[in-house]
Amino acid sequence: MWLGLWLAVFGLGVGIMVGLNIPLVLPQAYAKYISVAALAAMDSVFGGIRAAMEDHFDNDIFVTGFFSNALLAAGLAFIGERLGIDLYLAAVVAFGVRLFQNLAIMRRHLLKK
Incomplete structure (x- = not known):
């Protein structure tokens, strides 16, 4: 387990x-x-x-x-850009929340040991 983590x-x-x-x-468009x-x-x-x-x-x-x-x-x-709506912000919020949740769970796991 720890080998995979360190890798x-x-x-x-x-x-x-x-x-x-x-x-x-990279071009600004991307x-x-x-x-x-x-x-x-x-x-x-x-x-992971x-x-x-x-x-x-x-x-x-x-x-x-x-x-x-x-x-x-x-x-x-891409779809949001075609529609003229900033749909990428939905992904930013969703992934940002999950990143902080995973980080908090990992921190708690490390502090318990």
Whole structure:
């Protein structure tokens, strides 16, 4: 269990370091899509870490949740842009709430041990 947790944290750290050191500039038009997809991916990662801490991590659920959350969030942003409505804010609120809930549960789990 802890090996998977440390591998996830290590992978997240390596990904952040690589992302900060690559001079990649994305067009402004994609900012909403990428930000919402990144938030969805972070939600999935924190959910996976939480599941690993609670000893019920399932790789299939993690992978499908990771991609379906990112695609759903980007789809909401795309449909909202076509309709002229900021639907991406719904995804931001939903994933933000889940991120803070997962973080609070992980904090409680670590403080109990």
